[in-house]
Amino acid sequence: MERRTFLTTAAIGTAAAATGLSLPAMAQGKKAVIGVSIPSATHGFMGGLNWHAQDTIKRLKATYPNLEFVLATAGAVGKQVNDIEDMVATRNIDALVVLPFESEPLTSPVKAVKDAGKWVTVVDRGLSQAGIEDLYVAGDNTAFGRVSGEYFKANLKPGAKIVVLRGIPTTLDNERVDAFKIAIEGSGIEILDMQHGNWNRDKAFSVMQDYLSKHKKIDAVWAADDDMAIGVMEAIAQSGRQKEMWIVGGAGMKQIIKRVMDKDPQIPVDVSYPPALISTALEVTALNFVSATPVYGRFIIGSTLITAENAAQFYFPDSPF
């Protein structure tokens, strides 16, 4: 079974691709090399993102023989900067698709790539300086919070009590939580507690245990992430209070989507923030090198409510996430 593919995708093929395409972005007969730099699979969402990246690269290579991909995964900011420098120096890339580990430190290395005349696609986390990237592909964190909040507003009575689990303290998390709060404004829903579960199952489990000891009545939980939703469910099962409250997670983990499909009353819906957004970025970037399709600009992938009716289109049983 093939698991890590940064070696396999890095195979250097210098055989001339005999394609008759005449394109502005590449000289005839030369393969276009697309460098892909993403964080390594440290948690569920990134694991899914890595899987989708590898899967898409495999498909694109089969479809377009004149495209070559270099995939590097980094566990830390410094490593990602090194990866990008190496790609430019040794692999002579024509385009860079990058999901920055952090915005600030990656801004100038990515700008250097752009200044060298390469195509730059930035995914999910924006750079701290505007106008560097040719293409920006991202999920919509504000919509993620808003869609979740609207569901709570529509399905809870005024005076209902909810608890919230937040992610790792970041701008991304703040955007989601702020949008959620605005969406439930005026609904009379009371947020009893809001603590960080760090998008981690174990942490979410113990935070939820504490919520359950502290609050006698909870009507619903915004777990804001599917990994955290799993930990929350386990803590609720331990206390035997399954009938009392429902949970809304987020992202689109296959186990959770399956429950939504099966109409589990505890997990009525999920909110999408698909790790497959890396596939969108890769596909669209590839289009630039194989066709004359204009692809510069911004591509924002909406967050939608996943219900029992539409769950099937968000269900990827082969993905690890």
Next chain:
Amino acid sequence: MSDSTRSDSTRADLARADTARPSLAARLPGLSALGPLLALILLVALGAYLNENFLSAGNVTNVLARSAFIGMIAVGMTFVITSGGLDLSVGSMAAFIAGVMILAMNALLPSMGVGVPLILAGMGIALGAGLLAGLGNGLLVTKARIEPFIVTLGTMGIFRSLVTWLADGGTISLDFGVRQLYRPVYYSGLFGIAWPILVFAVVAIAGQVAMRHTRFGRYCEAIGSNDKVALYSAVNVERIRLMTYVLLGLLVGLATIMYVPRLGSASGSTGMLWELEAIAAVIIGGTALKGGYGRVWGTVIGVLILSLIDNILILADLVSPYLNGTIQGVIIVLAVVLQRSKSSA
């Protein structure tokens, strides 16, 4: 030699240079020993004052059961640190063992079926994997003579990336049917006390006895104090050191056995930073980081202090959640200061 380690260790340590000191002080429990206990009592009082549910049976069970994983590991860590070693790999090791255990149980499922033998096989695999992992660390430290910090920093990265690889970047989940059968190992118990708490209690008591009343414990302190002197006193230094790492590996395996039934899964983020929590608990409890003196019951108190801080912060809503880390840090430092200043008085 620092004052804080003198009172308790003189009686135990035959290899120490200054064993001729008067043993009167050694008979009484050192005042320094009460520091962490005092901190624990203060925390419990604070928790009870802030929230009436703090002392409820449910909350006490939650906190103790949660402490059990780090607790068992920290007891093993006490021996490693006492004999002058260190193990940074335990968190990753726990994640790796959990991954191997779940994959093995899923693989054995078709041939063995859902039943107690399958669970026992999984437990055996976890202990075996723990033993091998500990043996690996121990051999690299004793035979290859590499600094424990470097060896275990290396194995920490190895175990962490192996579990991520096994999980294909995602999560390894135990088969649903097996999970239902295995679940009570974390969630139920004997006489109303949850299994993880019982197992932790047994490990802690056995650890305390081993440290204070066996040759193994005395040798650990002797080696940590001065390994040359221990060697000249006919102590098999390498073998004892190796044994501490193997013991720790086994205890990580045991902790994993109690951990897996909780969520039934393992991923690259399982056991994150457990090594630092375990080391912090050992030091809060009064064991010297440079080795030579170990206090197992202190370690247990250290573990309880760490999980209580977390619990109280969530129950009480005292500060912005952004500041939880600050409060934790302050209390950890205070607990150690309390112990140091008492000892010099």
